[in-house]
Amino acid sequence: MVKSLLFLSLLPAVLAAPFEPRQLDGPKGIDVSNFQGSDINWSSVAANGISFVFIKATEGTTFLDPDFSVNYEGATNAGLIRGGYHFAHPDSSSGADQANYFLAHGGELLPIATSAVL
Numbered sequence: 001m002v003k004s005l006l007f008l009s010l011l012p013a014v015l016a017a018p019f020e021p022r023q024l025d026g027p028k029g030i031d032v033s034n035f036q037g038s039d040i041n042w043s044s045v046a047a048n049g050i051s052f053v054f055i056k057a058t059e060g061t062t063f064l065d066p067d068f069s070v071n072y073e074g075a076t077n078a079g080l081i082r083g084g085y086h087f088a089h090p091d092s093s094s095g096a097d098q099a100n101y102f103l104a105h106g107g108e109l110l111p112i113a114t115s116a117v118l
C-alpha cells in the first residue's frame with residue numbers, strides 16, 4: 001500500500017518530465033534480414049557509425065533467409081563485425097532441432113569471416 005501511494009505521488013512528476021532521448025556511447029549495431037532487401041549499402045552503413053550487425057540466417061527448421069549470404073558478404077567487405085541470428089519458433093520444433101538447423105545454415109563462422117580475421 002505504501003509503495004502504491006509512493007508510486008502514485010511520483011507519477012505526475014514522471015509524466016511531466018520532458019522526454020530526452022539518451023545518447024548512448026559505445027559501439028552501435030543493427031540487425032537485418034530479407035525484410036531490408038538485398039541491396040543494403042554497407043559502405044553507407046559503416047560510414048554512419050554502425051560497427052556491428054546481426055544478420056538473420058534461419059527461422060524455425062525450414063526457412064533460410066535468402067539474403068543472408070549477400071548481407072554477410074556486404075557487411076564483411078565493409079569491415080563490420082557481424083554474426084548470424086536465428087528466429088526461433090518454439091511451437092514448431094525442439095530447440096535442439098532449431099539450433100542444429102541454424103548451425104548448418106549460417107550459425108558457424110564462414111570461410112570469409114575466418115580469412116577476414118586472419
Ligand SMILES: *[C@@H]1O[C@H](CO)[C@@H](O)[C@H](O)[C@H]1NC(C)=O
Binds near residue numbers: 041042043044047
Ligand atoms: C553507398 O554509399 C556510399 C557512401 O555513403 C556512396 O558513396 C555510394 O555512392 C553508395 N552506393 C550506392 C550504390 O548507392
